[in-house]
Amino acid sequence: METISGILDNKGTPLEKQKFTWKEMAGKPISKLDDDAFTRVRIILMNGVETDALRLSHGIARFNKELRLPLAEIRRVEQHQATMINWLIGADHSPLETTVAYEQVAIEVTAAVAQSEPDPYQAQTYRFGLLEDFDHLYRYSAMLDRLEGKDANNILQGYTDIVPGRKTSEHHRHPENDIRDNYEKNSAALITKIHAALITGAEYQTHDYYMNIGPLFADPLARQLYAEIASVEEQHVTQYGALSDPSESHMEKWLVHEAMEVYMYASCAEQETNPRIKAMWERFLDYELGHLNVACEWFKKLEGRDPAEVLAGPLPKMVEFKSQRDFVRQVLAAEVNLRTAGPAYVDKAKEPQSSLDYRNHLASEGLASDIVSAGYQWAPGGELMRKAS
Amino acid sequence: MATAAKVGTNFTGVQMSPKDTKRLLDAVNEIHPDVPGDERGMLVERSERNEEADRIGSVPVPGSAKGMLKTSFDMMKGKSPEVFIDKLGERLAFERNGVRLYEAMIAKARNMDTGSDLVGVLQHIRDEEFEHMMLVHAAMEKLGADPTAQTPSADVAGVMAMGIMQVLTDPRTNVPQCLNALLTAELADNAAWELLIELAQAAGHPNIADSFVKAKTQEDDHLVKIKTLMRRDLIMQTK
Numbered sequence: 132m133e134t135i136s137g138i139l140d141n142k143g144t145p146l147e148k149q150k151f152t153w154k155e156m157a158g159k160p161i162s163k164l165d166d167d168a169f170t171r172v173r174i175i176l177m178n179g180v181e182t183d184a185l186r187l188s189h190g191i192a193r194f195n196k197e198l199r200l201p202l203a204e205i206r207r208v209e210q211h212q213a214t215m216i217n218w219l220i221g222a223d224h225s226p227l228e229t230t231v232a233y234e235q236v237a238i239e240v241t242a243a244v245a246q247s248e249p250d251p252y253q254a255q256t257y258r259f260g261l262l263e264d265f266d267h268l269y270r271y272s273a274m275l276d277r278l279e280g281k282d283a284n285n286i287l288q289g290y291t292d293i294v295p296g297r298k299t300s301e302h303h304r305h306p307e308n309d310i311r312d313n314y315e316k317n318s319a320a321l322i323t324k325i326h327a328a329l330i331t332g333a334e335y336q337t338h339d340y341y342m343n344i345g346p347l348f349a350d351p352l353a354r355q356l357y358a359e360i361a362s363v364e365e366q367h368v369t370q371y372g373a374l375s376d377p378s379e380s381h382m383e384k385w386l387v388h389e390a391m392e393v394y395m396y397a398s399c400a401e402q403e404t405n406p407r408i409k410a411m412w413e414r415f416l417d418y419e420l421g422h423l424n425v426a427c428e429w430f431k432k433l434e435g436r437d438p439a440e441v442l443a444g445p446l447p448k449m450v451e452f453k454s455q456r457d458f459v460r461q462v463l464a465a466e467v468n469l470r471t472a473g474p475a476y477v478d479k480a481k482e483p484q485s486s487l488d489y490r491n492h493l494a495s496e497g498l499a500s501d502i503v504s505a506g507y508q509w510a511p512g513g514e515l516m517r518k519a520s
Numbered sequence: 521m522a523t524a525a526k527v528g529t530n531f532t533g534v535q536m537s538p539k540d541t542k543r544l545l546d547a548v549n550e551i552h553p554d555v556p557g558d559e560r561g562m563l564v565e566r567s568e569r570n571e572e573a574d575r576i577g578s579v580p581v582p583g584s585a586k587g588m589l590k591t592s593f594d595m596m597k598g599k600s601p602e603v604f605i606d607k608l609g610e611r612l613a614f615e616r617n618g619v620r621l622y623e624a625m626i627a628k629a630r631n632m633d634t635g636s637d638l639v640g641v642l643q644h645i646r647d648e649e650f651e652h653m654m655l656v657h658a659a660m661e662k663l664g665a666d667p668t669a670q671t672p673s674a675d676v677a678g679v680m681a682m683g684i685m686q687v688l689t690d691p692r693t694n695v696p697q698c699l700n701a702l703l704t705a706e707l708a709d710n711a712a713w714e715l716l717i718e719l720a721q722a723a724g725h726p727n728i729a730d731s732f733v734k735a736k737t738q739e740d741d742h743l744v745k746i747k748t749l750m751r752r753d754l755i756m757q758t759k
Contacts, residue, residue, distance in 0.1 A: 160692075164530045222686055277559050285532040289540030294551040349679075351569040352562055456543055463551075502565050505557030509548050511534045511541065514559075 143420025146204060151211040160221035163228075166405055168235065168288040169452045173399045174219050174408070175229075175236045176333055177415075180395055181213035183332025187388050191381045198381075201429060205422050212415055219408070224286075226344040227275045227353070231286045233337050234271060237264035238291055240333060242455030244326045245462075247447045253323055253374055255476055256311050257330065258462045259469060260367050265459060266296035267360050270500045273507035274356055282513045290454040293509040297467050299500040302363040303493055305485035308471040309369045316376040316383065321444040325391040327374040328384075329450075334371055338364035355499035373474075382430045386441045389423040398449035576676065579606045580669045601663075604723040608660050609671025611716055614709060615653035617681045621705060622646035624688040628698055638695075638749065645742050652735045659720075659728045681705070696757075699750035706743045713739050 161170055188202045188209070220229060238261060245257035272283035272293045283293055314323050338361060345357030375384070396416035403409035427438040470482035510517035534541040579602040622642055629638045660667040670678075687693055687701040713736040720729035 164532055165528050167531060221692070222690055277562060284534070284541075284544070288531045289534065289537035289544055292544055292547040292551075294547045295554040298554055350566070351573075352565055454540065456540075456547075460547065497565070499565075501555045502561045504553065505555045505559070505561045506553045507555075507559075508553055509544070511545075 141420050142424050143422075144414075144417040146208065146421050146425060149208045149418045149421060151215065156211055156214040157218050158215065161219050161405065161408065163221050163223050163286075168232075168286065168290055169239075170403065170405050170408055171220070171232050171286075172236045172239060172452060173403065173412070174216055175233055175336075176240055177395060177399060177412075178213055178217040179236075179333040179336035180329065180392055181209050181216060182336050182339075183328075184209045184388055184392060185213070186332075186335065187384060191385060194381060197433070198429065201425060205425060208418060208422070212418065215411065225275075225279060225281075226347060227271065227279060228281065228283075228286050230271050230341070230344070231268065231275060231283045233340060234264055234268035235287055235291050236333065237261075237337060238268060238459065239452065239455050240450065241330060242458050242462075243451045243453075244330060246455075246458060247450075248323060248326050249320050250314060250323045252312055253314060253326065256370065256374060257326070258466055259471070259476060260330075260334075260370060261459065262297040262463060262467060262469075263299070263302050263363060263367070264296075265292075265463065266299050266302075267363070269293055269295050269507070270299050270356065270360070270504045272509060273504040274353055276507070276509075276513045276515075277503060278350055278353055280513065280515075282511070284509070284511065290456070292456060292459065295504075296463055297469075299359065299363065300494060300498050301470075301490070302366070303359075303486070303490040304366060304471060305483065305489045306366075306369065308473060308483060308486050309366045309373075310474055311370050311373040312474045313374055313376045316379050319376070321387075321390065321442060322446055324375065324387045325394055325446075327371060328388050328391045329395065331368060331371040331374070334364055334367040338368055352499045352503050355497075356503055359498065359500050380434065382426075382434055383441050385426050386423075386430055386438060389419065389426045390442050392419045393423055394446065395450065398452070401449050402452050576672045577670075579609070579671050580666050601723060604719050604725075605660070605663065605665045606671045606673045607712075607716060607719055608656055608663075608665065609667075609669065610673035610677045611712060612653060612656040612660065612667055613670065613674035614677045614681070614705075614712065615649050615656060617678065617685070618649040618705060618709065619646055619653060621681075621684060621688055621702065622649060624685070625698055625702060628688065628693070629695060632695060636749075641745055641749070645745065648738045648742070652738070655731060655735055659725075659731065662728065663725070680708075696750055696753050699746055699753070703743075703746050703750060706739070706746050710736075710739045710743050 161174065163171075185206055188206045192199050192202050224232070241257050241261045241264065245254050245261060248254040248257060268283075268287075268291065275281050275283050287293070314327065316324075341357050341361035341364060345354055345361060348354050348357065375387075379387070393416065396412050396419050400409060400412035400416055403412055427442075430436065430438050430441070468479040469476050470479050470486070471477065472481060472483050508514060508517060510520075530536070622645055626639055626642045626646065629642060632638065657667045684701045684705050688698050713732060717729050717732045717736060720726070720732060
């Protein structure tokens with residue numbers, strides 16, 4: 132795909148033909164053991180994309196009576212797409228194993244985005260967030276090993292490193308240091324807008340997931356670890372949400388989101404290794420083209436403008452779903468000591484007092500992320516294997 | 521009956537990705553833990569939280585109006601009658617859950633050509649679990665306790681049973697895997713009845729203790745049946 136507007140000639144599946152049955156939505160899950168980890172990465176990511184589509188659409192409906200019905204019609208399909216996607220995660224994943232998979236999504240997808248993002252400030256923001264999710268993976272892997280006696284690499288399948296990044300205990304910042312500068316809608320590349328919508332949606336679902344499953348744990352350390360990391364995910368939603376231009380109209384944001392969904396389903400369909408899941412990505416790509424076309428028609432009607440004004444411009448190649456180990460290691464070596472001062476990235480020594488005070492109070496009664504990961508070194512089969520050898 | 525295991529493209533182990541594993545180990549050897557210590561810190565913190573914790577909940581006050589009015593009302597005896605009530609509540613919850621577990625297992629086994637009357641055996645055990653449930657229900661009523669209340673140990677038994685229920689209701693699990701889950705339940709159930717009889721005697725309720733002996737005998741039989749079914753199937757597949 133070179134441009135989104137180029138593919139608008141393809142009208143996709145008409146909305147009235149986008150149908151589901153309950154049984155297919157609650158269908159057979161993938162295999163935790165036999166499917167490639169990137170199949171699960173795509174599933175988690177696209178559930179995040181669809182739930183964010185619902186979120187945005189509800190937000191727009193609060194401000195626009197005329198759009199309420201068309202938005203509701205599309206939302207119903209998106210709800211069912213999200214269901215069919217999310218129900219592919221099998222029940223043999225413990226919530227903590229799924230958490231490890233969520234962090235793999237955050238690392239591998241954010242790393243891919245950071246490399247293809249043309250705006251240097253936005254790319255810096257992705258690299259900054261990346262090192263924090265990378266560290267979350269390490270803390271959760273330690274928790275999984277020390278709580279359930281399981282090896283996080285069974286989920287990660289060797290694609291993602293399990294070592295410390297920017298320490299989780301240093302992620303907690305004053306809100307004034309979580310707001311980022313935004314792209315300018317008239318000068319930003321389409322892919323910049325798509326990236327911001329994608330990563331914001333992905334982080335939002337991670338936040339919501341941790342908020343839902345954190346209290347399911349009995350272990351007080353696991354409960355607190357989820358509390359500590361969920362708060363960072365809220366900061367990430369704040370950070371990534373700030374990347375998009377607040378002067379974009381509701382319609383523009385809707386168009387960008389639909390374009391992002393098209394781009395992401397195309398990326399998934401291109402690289403999927405499980406034929407059953409590939410067929411689903413292709414089906415949903417056609418559904419999204421249908422949604423994008425509806426959004427374009429409403430854009431013309433309500434704003435009297437050509438959607439190409441928003442959707443024009445070349446797109447880079449599809450989002451690459453592959454191990455980004457080399458890139459992550461480079462970023463880790465170069466940027467682990469970065470902190471934020473307002474929207475600026477600064478060295479650790481220049482971190483504002485507001486963030487230091489904020490986190491010192493939060494940590495004054497102990498930090499689960501430190502306790503659960505003290506001295507943790509991954510080994511094949513878990514740390515007990517290292518200690519036995 | 522489905523085979524217990526099959527060879528395929530399981531991606532979880534390091535042997536499936538030797539190059540990636542080497543890179544991962546390189547990272548682990550280069551980038552060391554940033555928090556000193558080991559897992560013993562968790563022990564300290566957990567034990568502190570144990571000290572601070574509230575309890576799961578309480579045993580309801582025994583002696584309901586309904587129970588008190590019964591002529592057969594068996595007065596609460598012993599130092600802490602609530603301990604016995606709590607364990608009765610646990611058994612009731614466990615047996616009620618057991619009925620549902622066997623129903624899930626029957627659904628799993630009914631279309632399998634096992635060459636034996638597996639479904640018949642499962643149905644028999646299911647019906648006896650139901651009898652046991654009603655037996656405990658009656659004992660609790662006799663003591664004036666409320667058999668509809670969820671006692672703390674009943675609640676904890678429910679937490680323990682979650683994994684077994686997940687195994688039995690997952691359409692992807694096979695019969696030996698599910699028999700293994702049932703065996704876990706039956707081993708616990710067997711020991712629990714043994715203990716419950718002793719507790720009934722210690723609490724001064726010999727009649728209740730006597731009424732539980734039959735259940736214990738039937739549980740002995742369940743254990744043998746589940747063990748035998750599982751062993752026979754797996755050995756047949758291994759040979």
